[in-house]
Amino acid sequence: MPPLRIVYQDEYLVAVHKPSGLLVHRTALARGETEFLLQQLRDQLQRRVYPMHRLDRPTSGLIVFGLTPEVARALSESFTERQVExxxxxVxxxxxxxxxxxxxxLREEDGSRPKAQMPPMPAxxxxxxxxxxxxxxxxxxxxQARYSLVEARPLTGRRHQIRRHLSQRxxxxxxxxxHGKGNHNRFFAEQLKAPRLLLAATGLAFDHPVLAKRVMLSCALDDTMTQLFQHFGWAGHLPLDSVRTPPFEPPKVLSSASAI
Incomplete structure (x- = not known):
């Protein structure tokens, strides 16, 4: 197994590229699996790491781990409170x-009870x-067959939200x-050498839970999606691994005098 691609790391957290098909951690829904992102990253860094959000197994791209439980908890709250872009x-x-x-x-799809019994949640x-x-x-x-390259920015965090929303639309x-169409999936797998879910997390922006800065991360695609973009003439939309850390600017509080 090749080493994970690290996009960003400091003494408090680490962001890596998760390959498509790799589970983030052990789950009862996938018994018998032996490879997990959490374990691979722990072995690669030779230290414990703590997840704070998730990516679906077939989705590739950016995922962040805390290097201490306290940092993971703080940044996890930012995800929960929708403070992370x-x-x-x-495709x-x-x-x-x-x-x-x-x-x-959307109704939750956690497998704990039939979806019809789950209340619809805003998404x-x-x-x-x-x-x-x-x-x-x-x-x-x-x-003819038409396909689009779509940028998606979820404002809530429901399970399979992007996939379900785009399918409903x-x-x-x-x-x-x-949630997709089998004939189109087979066409991409057999004719275009793209046998995976063509969904990738390419950007994250959040306030660092310890350091006074905004962390803005961009993540390159894997080989499958990169080659497909090049084949379709979409190379200009290929993201690169990059890190921007402009100083964090807390909200300005207007005094009563300045508000007049």
Missing amino acids: KRYLA VRGMAPEQDRLDYP MTDIRRLDSVELPVRVDRYP GYPVIGDAK
């Missing part, structure tokens, strides 16, 4: 809208079409076995 890239079927806010309540995702391509092949009932993510 998240950016994803997805979807069809011509997605130039810009839209998907505001569809919002902002999407933007960055590019598109039309292929002269019949994959569905049309003589009519633009399922390619490679999504549960």
Whole structure:
């Protein structure tokens, strides 16, 4: 197993690229698995690490771990309170809208009880079409097949939120076995060498829980998605591994005099 790609690390936290198909940690829903991101990172760094958010198993991209329980707890609260900006890239079927806010309540999918018994929870995702391509092949009932590159910014954190929202809107993510379309998934797997969910977490921005700075991270795609972007002429949208840490600026409090 190749070493994990570290995008950012300081004495308090570490951000890495999670490969598609790798579980973050052990779960009762995937008994028999022996490879986990948490264990690999621990072995690579030779120290304990503490998860503070999650990525679905088939999703690749940025994930952050605390290097102490206290840091993990503090940053986990930032995720819970929606103080973390998240950016994803997805390849979807069809011509997605130039810009839209998907505001569809979602029921949880934690497997603890039937989904119909779970109450709908508010869920919002902002999407933007960055590019598109039309292929002269019949994959569905049309003589051509259209696909879009979509930027998704979830404003809430429901399970499978981006995948479910895009599917409900009519633009399922390619490679999504549960919410997508099998014929398009097979076409990408067999003809375009892309047999994975084409959804990647490419950006995170958050206030550092210890240091007085804003941490803005960007993460490059894996080889599968990179080659697909190049094939479709989308290379200009390829993100790079990068770190920006502008000084944190706390909200200004206006005095009664300055407010007049």
